[in-house]
Amino acid sequence: MTMPRTPKPSRLAGMNGRAALIAATIGVAAAALPLVLSNYQVGLATEVLIFGILAMSIDILAGFAGRTSLGHGAIFGVSTYVVVYATAHAGVPPAAAFAAGVLAATLVAAIFGLLAVRTSGVYFLLLTLALGMIVWGICLRWTQVTGGENGMRGDVRPALLLTNTAFYWAVLAGAAVVTFAMWRFVRSPFGLTLRGIRDSESRMRSLGYNVPLHLFIGFTVSAFFAGVAGAMYAMFNNFVSPSTVALAQSVEGVLMMIAGGVGTLFGAFVGAAAIIALENVVSAYTERWQMVLGITFILIMIFAPEGIIGKLRAILTRKVR
């Protein structure tokens, strides 16, 4: 891609004019969606936004720090569990429950992070997978608190956002803020350091950077965003069960991230939309969604590891030549 880039003098928090315009256009278009979609489709769009945030949070680590986490579904789910438990069993108001959920996810992730930053590559993947599975095992077995296999139900959503459309707009606003924050994060000097660590850990270390500390903070920040997505999901679903923290959740998040393109950040929404659309189409014909998910995963790994957008871009540039 060789596009002439003319830096505009009018910069809004580091965003150039054109990018701001595109972002605003997408934002307006997304906000107008409920006007043309059915109630059910608005629900799906909400789901796309929530899982897009989860996929982006995974991308912060995978795309910018070179560490693919298979534990983010569990971190997401911890937040969901805490929000549902706090509102349904402890009578906490929704806003406070939301904060508690995000906090809990961040704390759990901080503990995970202390261990995970010592590893890289496949070991990182294994460790986050094992840690996530422990969360799943506890949610499944600790019946008194989590409701075990049956899960927990609770009216989590605040009265103001009861309709699907109102909730969609709230999630959209939240997603916009969170997306902007993540975008700033990966472009900050801190984010650049993470990229440096991804490319050469030893070089960054010899330059005097505290690599484990950077990774730890990166992991915790990423988990914070996964926690936000998890808390939103609690309000979206009003229900939580062990399948919310199961490996499949992490895997779907990673798949969405990869489908959208590793390191593209915003691609996460494209990936989320693609996977959720696929899930809905498939579910209309068969109950074998897991199998389709597995096959999709295998096919993407073999044919398009750079993601749907990356693949399209590669095909297009080949045609232009």
Add this chain to the structure above:
Amino acid sequence: MSIFQLLNGLTFAALLFVVASGFTLIFGLLRIVNLAHGALYLFGGYIGYAIALKTGSFVLGGIGAMAAIAAIGFVLDQGLLHFVRGHELRQVLLTLGFAFVLNDLALVIWGGDSFTVPIPQMLRGGLRVFGVFYPTYRLFVLVTGIVVFAALWLLLNHTRLGALIRAGVDDAEMVEASGVNIRRVFLVTFLLGSALAGLGGLMGGAFLSLYPSADAEILVFSLAVVIIGGRGSLVGVGVGSLLVGLLNTLGQVMFPELAYFVIFGPMAVLLAFRPLGLFGRAA
């Protein structure tokens, strides 16, 4: 911990050893983290169960399970992993996708009920050991675990194939450069590792029973064993299995609902000091 619980821990460790040794063989030599290993275990259990039920022979069930899982391993290795050789992360994620497919396939074929592989007449009942009355079958599992350990130790340390595998773990390129068809060694290792998962499935299916999420449970235990023991080390798997098996039993006795947490603690402490595991070496 009473003798009875100690034996429970040891027999569970023996099962873990059989499953995790296959996992670590593949991980150590081929550098493939086969996340479908748990699904292979479950599938092996189901197939062994079906054969044992039909023929009435536990041994045939074991042989059938090992052969069938080795065949599935062949498909996975030659049919799918073949396309992503050398890309560590893509390999792992591909095996994960494969695990999902296998797991769902098992659900289609055998449904969501739980099955227990029938124990042969000879191994039913109990024996008196160290003053407690203990199920014969679980003692058989313990013995099988020890036999598998001995067999693998002999294979790795006293055969040409074993020497090639050990050399391959250290430096696969060097082995290839000295004129050995390392691809074939890789394939044999992959099949052997898969067959061990199948054997584990049959053995575990007779005392832990088989149900749709059993694959995830055994996978997380195997991961813990390998993370503790280190990549590609037989002794590491042995020690890791013992630790995880005993800790898990201890956890179930003391905090039944948080048993998972008990294996997590030592894993955490260990990683803080030895990120590559007890017997792991940097690649």
